[in-house]
Amino acid sequence: xxxxxxxxxxxxxxxxxxxxxxxxxxxxxxxxxxxxxxxxxxxxxxxxxxxxxxxxxxxxxxxxxxxxxxxxxxxxxxxxxxxxxxxxxxxxxxxxxxxxxxxxxxxxxxxxxxxxxxxxxxxxxxxxxxxxxxxxxxxxxxxxxxxxxxxxxxxxxxxxxxxxxxxxxxxxxxxxxxxxxxxxxxxxxxxxxxxxxxxxxxxxxxxxxxxxxxxxxxxxxxxxxxxxxxxxxxxxxxxxxxxxxxxxxxxxxxxxxxxxxxxxxxxxxxxxxxxxxxxxxxxxxxxxxxxxxxxxxxxxxxxxxxxxxxxxxxxxxxxxxxxxxxxxxxxxxxxxxxxxxxxxxxxxxxxxxxxxxxxxxxxxxxxxxxxxxxxxxxxxxxxxxxxxxxxxxxxxxxxxxxxxxxxx
Amino acid sequence: xxxxxxxxxxxxxxxxxxxxxxxxxxxxxxxxxxxxxxxxxxxxxxxxxxxxxxxxxxxxxxxxxxxxxxxxxxxxxxxxxxxxxxxxxxxxxxxxxxxxxxxxxxxxxxxxxxxxxxxxxxxxxxxxxxxxxxxxxxxxxxxxxxxxxxxxxxxxxxxxxxxxxxxxxxxxxxxxxxxxxxxxxxxxxxxxxxxxxxxxxxxxxxxxxxxxxxxxxxxxxxxxxxxxxxxxxxxxxxxxxxxxxxxxxxxxxxxxxxxxxxxxxxxxxxxxxxxxxxxxxxxxxxxxxxxxxxxxxxxxxxxxxxxxxxxxxxxxxxxxxxxxxxxxxxxxxxxxxxxxxxxxxxxxxxxxxxxxxxxxxxxxxxxxxxxxxxxxxxxxxxxxxxxxxxxxxxxxxxxxxxxxxxxx
Numbered sequence: 001x002x003x004x005x006x007x008x009x010x011x012x013x014x015x016x017x018x019x020x021x022x023x024x025x026x027x028x029x030x031x032x033x034x035x036x037x038x039x040x041x042x043x044x045x046x047x048x049x050x051x052x053x054x055x056x057x058x059x060x061x062x063x064x065x066x067x068x069x070x071x072x073x074x075x076x077x078x079x080x081x082x083x084x085x086x087x088x089x090x091x092x093x094x095x096x097x098x099x100x101x102x103x104x105x106x107x108x109x110x111x112x113x114x115x116x117x118x119x120x121x122x123x124x125x126x127x128x129x130x131x132x133x134x135x136x137x138x139x140x141x142x143x144x145x146x147x148x149x150x151x152x153x154x155x156x157x158x159x160x161x162x163x164x165x166x167x168x169x170x171x172x173x174x175x176x177x178x179x180x181x182x183x184x185x186x187x188x189x190x191x192x193x194x195x196x197x198x199x200x201x202x203x204x205x206x207x208x209x210x211x212x213x214x215x216x217x218x219x220x221x222x223x224x225x226x227x228x229x230x231x232x233x234x235x236x237x238x239x240x241x242x243x244x245x246x247x248x249x250x251x252x253x254x255x256x257x258x259x260x261x262x263x264x265x266x267x268x269x270x271x272x273x274x275x276x277x278x279x280x281x282x283x284x285x286x287x288x289x290x291x292x293x294x295x296x297x298x299x300x301x302x303x304x305x306x307x308x309x310x311x312x313x314x315x316x317x318x319x320x321x322x323x324x325x326x327x328x329x330x331x332x333x334x335x336x337x338x339x340x341x342x343x344x345x346x347x348x349x350x351x352x353x354x355x356x357x358x359x360x361x362x363x364x365x366x367x368x369x370x371x372x373x374x375x376x377x378x379x380x381x382x383x384x385x386x387x388x389x390x391x392x393x394x395x396x397x398x399x400x401x402x403x404x405x406x407x408x
Numbered sequence: 409x410x411x412x413x414x415x416x417x418x419x420x421x422x423x424x425x426x427x428x429x430x431x432x433x434x435x436x437x438x439x440x441x442x443x444x445x446x447x448x449x450x451x452x453x454x455x456x457x458x459x460x461x462x463x464x465x466x467x468x469x470x471x472x473x474x475x476x477x478x479x480x481x482x483x484x485x486x487x488x489x490x491x492x493x494x495x496x497x498x499x500x501x502x503x504x505x506x507x508x509x510x511x512x513x514x515x516x517x518x519x520x521x522x523x524x525x526x527x528x529x530x531x532x533x534x535x536x537x538x539x540x541x542x543x544x545x546x547x548x549x550x551x552x553x554x555x556x557x558x559x560x561x562x563x564x565x566x567x568x569x570x571x572x573x574x575x576x577x578x579x580x581x582x583x584x585x586x587x588x589x590x591x592x593x594x595x596x597x598x599x600x601x602x603x604x605x606x607x608x609x610x611x612x613x614x615x616x617x618x619x620x621x622x623x624x625x626x627x628x629x630x631x632x633x634x635x636x637x638x639x640x641x642x643x644x645x646x647x648x649x650x651x652x653x654x655x656x657x658x659x660x661x662x663x664x665x666x667x668x669x670x671x672x673x674x675x676x677x678x679x680x681x682x683x684x685x686x687x688x689x690x691x692x693x694x695x696x697x698x699x700x701x702x703x704x705x706x707x708x709x710x711x712x713x714x715x716x717x718x719x720x721x722x723x724x725x726x727x728x729x730x731x732x733x734x735x736x737x738x739x740x741x742x743x744x745x746x747x748x749x750x751x752x753x754x755x756x757x758x759x760x761x762x763x764x765x766x767x768x769x770x771x772x773x774x775x776x777x778x779x780x781x782x783x784x785x786x787x788x789x790x791x792x793x794x795x796x797x798x799x800x801x802x803x804x805x806x807x808x809x810x811x812x813x814x815x816x
Contacts, residue, residue: 056739056742056743057741057742057743057746057747057748057750058738058739058741058742058748058750058766059750085735087735087738088735088738088750088763088766088767088768089767090751090765090766090767122735123735123736123738124734124735124738124763124767124768125768235739236739236742313721313805317810320810326532327493327495327496327530327531327532328531330466330495330496330531330532330644331464331466331531331643331644333465333466334464334465334467334644335463335464335465338465339465340465340466342465342466342467342496343498355496355532357498358466358496358498359497359498359532360496360532360533397721397810398810399807399811402725402728402805402806402807402810403807
C-alpha cells in the first residue's frame with residue numbers, strides 16, 4: 001500500500017463533516033433486552049445517494065422501498081434495524097418499511113423520499129412496528145457527530161451474529177481540501193458475491209454528482225463485497241448505501257480527473273477492508289483464503305473457476321483441517337464450467353508450487369501443510385489458457401459453522 | 409410401486425445369467441492390510457456395453473480409457489479399484505489404466521478393447537501397478553456366479569468411505585422369458601448430479617442392441633444418479649457402466665415395444681434404489697430429503713430452483729438441526745436463477761403448508777418441526793408460474809460431515 005494518497009482515521013461514518021450517527025432500542029430481538037437495534041446515519045445538509053442491492057429475486061420489503069427512494073435527487077437519512085429482516089412478509093412488510101421511513105422523516109424533519117431503509121435478521125416475522133415508531137421518534141436525541149461515539153453505536157446496532165462492530169474511515173487531500181470517507185458494515189453468515197446478508201453504509205463529505213457517485217460505489221463494491229464468499233448463499237436483504245454531502249467544501253469531482261481516481265482508490269480501500277472484516281467475522285471462520293485465478297481464456301472463465309474453488313464444501317472442510325488437498329481444487333476447477341486443459345494447470349500455495357501441468361509438483365507435502373495451517377493464505381491457480389484473471393476471498397468451513405447454523 | 413411387473417431378487421450383478429463377479433487384494437490402500445481393493449465383473453459370453461461418465465473437465469485416466477473402450481462392439485469384463493482414483497497423474501496415469509486393462513484382458517482371455525476400467529480414491533498418487541498386475545492375474549480364480557458371494561465381494565471391493573456395500577437385483581418376464589438386471593454401486597462424499605465420485609456397474613441377461621442399451625441407461629441415470637446431491641461437488645472419476653449379454657435367451661428388445669418399457673421401468677427402479685443407498689450412506693448424513701419443484705416456467709427453472717435448495721449449505725445445516733427454516737428455502741429459490749414471483753410461491757413439508765403466497769402459512773411451527781425431525785421427508789415447492797417440474801434427492805449437512813472431510 002506504499003504511495004497511497006490517503007490515511008486511515010477514526011470516526012467511521014461520522015468522520016466526514018456534518019454527518020451524525022447513533023442508535024435506539026426498540027426490543028426487536030426476542031430475549032435480548034438491552035442491545036440497541038435501530039441505527040441511524042443522518043446528514044445535517046441534503047446529500048446525494050447511491051446504492052447497490054441484492055440480486056436475489058426474493059427481496060425484502062426495505063430493499064424494495066430503498067430501491068425506489070434511491071432515485072430521489074436528495075437524501076439525508078438512513079434507518080436500519082437488526083433482529084428482523086422484514087422479508088417474506090407480503091404487503092404488510094412493505095407497509096412496515098414505509099412506516100419506518102415515515103417515522104424517521106418525521107423525527108429528523110426531512111422528506112420521506114430522502115430516507116433510505118434497511119433491515120437484517122429473521123425472515124417471515126412481522127416487525128414490532130409500534131415499538132419501533134416510538135423508538136425512532138427519539139432518534140434525533142440519540143445521534144452525534146465525530147466527537148461522540150455515534151458511528152460505533154450505529155455499527156453495533158446493525159450486528160446480528162457478528163462478533164465485533166465494523167467501521168473504518170479514511171481521509172485524503174482533494175484539490176487542497178481535506179475530504180473524508182467513512183463506513184460501517186455488518187456481515188456474518190450467508191456471505192457471497194452479489195452481497196449476501198450484508199449491510200454497509202458509507203458517507204463522504206466530498207462534492208460529487210449523484211451519477212458519478214453511483215459509478216464510484218459500483219466499482220468499489222465490485223472489487224470488494226462482490227468478491228467475498230463464506231457459504232455461497234445470497235440473502236434477500238443485502239444493501240450498500242452511500243451518501244455524499246459536499247460538506248468538506250472541496251471542488252466537485254469529475255470522471256477522468258486524477259483527483260477522482262484518488263477518491264476512487266480511497267473508497268475501494270475502505271470497502272475492501274470492510275469486506276475483509278465481514279469475511280474474517282464469518283460464522284465459525286478460522287481462515288481467510290484468497291483465491292486468485294490467472295491465465296483464463298475470459299474473465300467469465302476466471303471467475304467461474306475462482307468461485308467454484310471458493311464455494312467447494314469439500315475444499316473448505318480440508319482447509320479447516322489444515323489439509324492442502326489440491327486434488328479437491330483440481331476437481332472444483334474441473335466442474336466449474338471454465339474452459340481448462342487439465343495438463344496446463346499450475347497451482348501455488350503462498351507461492352509454493354503444489355501442482356505443475358495438472359500433476360503433483362515436487363514441493364514436499366509438509367511445506368504445503370504449513371501454508372494451510374496459517375490463518376491467512378493465498379491459492380494461485382494458473383490455467384495457462386489466456387490472459388484473464390479474477391480474485392475472490394473466502395473462508396474455511398468448520399464444525400462450529402454447522403453448529404451455529406443448525407437452528408435459530 | 410403397485411402394479412410393478414418386476415420383483416426384487418438376490419444376487420446383485422451375478423443375478424443375470426452367465427455373469428461372474430469377485431475381488432482380489434492388491435494392497436492399494438495405505439494402512440489397510442486386509443480388505444480386497446480390486447473388483448471384477450465378467451460375462452462368460454460377449455456382451456454389449458453402455459456407459460455414462462463424469463462431466464468434470466478434469467477426468468481421471470480410467471475415465472479416459474473407458475470412454476474409448478465403450479465404443480467397442482463387444483465387451484466382457486469390468487475391472488475397478490478403490491483406494492486410488494488414478495486422477496491427475498498425467499501420462500503415467502493413462503499408462504497405468506491401460507496396464508490394468510491389459511492385465512485383466514490377459515487374465516480372462518478377452519480382447520483389451522473388451523475391458524472397461526474404473527478407479528476411486530486418492531487423487532494425484534500413482535497406482536502401485538506391479539502389485540495390481542500380480543493381483544489381477546489371480547482374478548479368474550476369485551470370481552463366481554450367483555451361487556457364490558461374488559457380487560457382494562465386488563461391491564465391498566469398490567467401497568471407499570461407504571459404510572455398507574450396495575447391491576440390488578430385479579427380475580421380470582419379457583416375452584415369457586425370465587430376464588434379470590443386477591447392480592452394485594459405491595458413493596459417499598462428493599455426490600452430486602452429473603454423477604460425482606460414484607461408481608455403479610449394472611448387468612443384465614436381456615437381449616438388447618448396444619444403441620438401445622445406451623438410451624435405456626441414459627434414461628435411468630437421468631432419473632436417479634443425476635438427481636442426487638450431497639455436497640454439490642462433482643468428481644473426476646464418476647462412471648456408470650452396463651453390460652447386456654443376452655444369456656436369458658429372450659427375444660431382442662425394441663424401442664417403443666411395451667416389453668422394452670417394462671425393462672426400462674425395472675432398470676429405473678434398480679438405479680434409483682442404488683442412488684438412494686448412495687445418498688443415505690453419504691458422509692455424516694442423518695436425513696434423506698426429497699426436493700420437488702412444481703409449477704416452474706421451464707424444466708431449467710424447476711431444476712435450478714430444486715438444486716439451489718438442495719445445495720444450500722445453510723438449508724442443509726438447518727435440517728441437521730431439525731429446524732424447518734423455510735426462510736432459507738425462499739432465499740435459495742430467490743438466488744437460484746429460476747424465474748419466480750415471490751408472492752406466488754407455496755412451500756409444503758410432507759404436505760403441510762409452510763409458505764402460502766410467499767408469506768408464512770398457518771401451520772403451527774411445531775408441526776413443521778416434527779416433519780424435519782424425521783429421517784426422511786419431502787419439501788414441495790410450487791412456483792405457480794407454469795407446468796414444469798423437477799425432483800432432486802439430497803441430505804442434511806452435519807458436524808460429522810465436516811469432521812470426516814477436514815483431512816485425509
